[in-house]
Amino acid sequence: MTMPGFRVIRPSSVDEAVRVLADNGPEAMVIAGGTDVVPNLQMRLFAPRVLVDIKGIGELRGITCNDRVGLRMGALTTLTEIAEWKFVERCFPVLGSAVRSVAGPLQRNMGTIGGNLCLETRCLWYNQSEFWRQSLGGCLKKQGDVCHVAPGGQRCWAVWSGDSAPALLTVEAELEIAGPGGRRRIPLAEFYRNDGMNRIALGRGELVVAVHVPVSSAFRRGVYRKLRVRDSIDYPLAGVAVAMKVDGQGICRAARVALAAVNPAPQLVHAAAERLEGKRYSAELVEEIAHEAIRTAKPLTTSASTPVYRRDMVRLFTRRALEELWQTRRGNGEKRAG
Ligand SMILES: Cc1cc2nc3c(=O)[nH]c(=O)nc-3n(C[C@H](O)[C@H](O)[C@H](O)COP(=O)(O)OP(=O)(O)OC[C@H]3O[C@@H](n4cnc5c(N)ncnc54)[C@H](O)[C@@H]3O)c2cc1C
Structure with missing residues (x-):
């Protein structure tokens, strides 16, 4: 589990990072934060010639929020910073609920929102040591030509296992x-491309600078529920994020x-937005969305x-x-911006 050799470049601005990334392409x-990259390097899932360490770029840090432009989180904002941001529960509870469920405190202190949204997809046959993978002849995503999940097909089924993306x-x-x-x-x-190998729409030389959430999405009731082996640390085996706005008459808006x-x-x-808006709570309707x-999935x-x-x-x-969200009674606070 030793790492391959690489050079580290530490740009101090977004422009410099883009230049280095564009010049070196797939290398x-x-x-x-490195909490996904480092274990993957140790497992030799990739061997880049250059690591572009973006932690010195000030523009990528920090949370700002106001009722004109909404929420902006720099890509380097850590998951702990989001979980501890004083307005998260009031303004974007689904996001707070999701980031608190990521890994354990150590990974949340190091792990960033940008890294969480750009995670590698995961699979039982892929996230293994080089020795383990080689004994099976590799897989579609790495060093092989068979997907062990769906051996007849040519599609990689490695799974999106990040928690903040569904919430966002x-x-x-x-x-x-x-x-x-x-x-x-x-x-x-x-x-997101729904392709285990080619997971995200980032071109050569591109990097994520920030995440923006519109004002119109603030104050939705929200929660993230997650299935995992150990509640203290593990990746999701299934995750469901729900955010909704309910008016004073109990109608979903x-x-x-x-x-x-x-x-x-x-x-x-998609059926959730189409079928819930304008409706009052009913157990049948909720069950219908659960089936959707x-x-x-x-x-x-x-x-x-x-x-x-x-x-x-x-x-x-x-x-x-x-x-839970529909039947919770809230005060006026959930309707006010600011
Ligand atoms: C034991 C353990 C448990 C974990 N459990 C969970 C879990 O339950 N849920 C979960 O979501 N994650 C989990 N993780 C993964 C990880 O800790 C988090 O997802 C974290 O937020 C990743 O952020 P990072 O900054 O460390 O990313 P990095 O490791 O630095 O990067 C991850 C990926 O994103 C790319 N990247 C990073 N920043 C940018 C950017 N600004 N622009 C473009 N590309 C970028 C990197 O190139 C890399 O491909 C776990 C990790 C470990 C080690």
């Missing part, structure tokens, strides 16, 4: 990306449900739990989250 890799999907987040052509913004929902760890990308359950969540044998159990938990988590 370069960004490292932020439910509040319609956007990413600010810098690259050789300048800056662009992209809805988070369009950032906005609703988003998103899933993690059951597809190669975090995914919105199962239809969106495609858990395969990529992790330590069975697909059947993970699908069942997606249904249960969706139902419980909707019940």
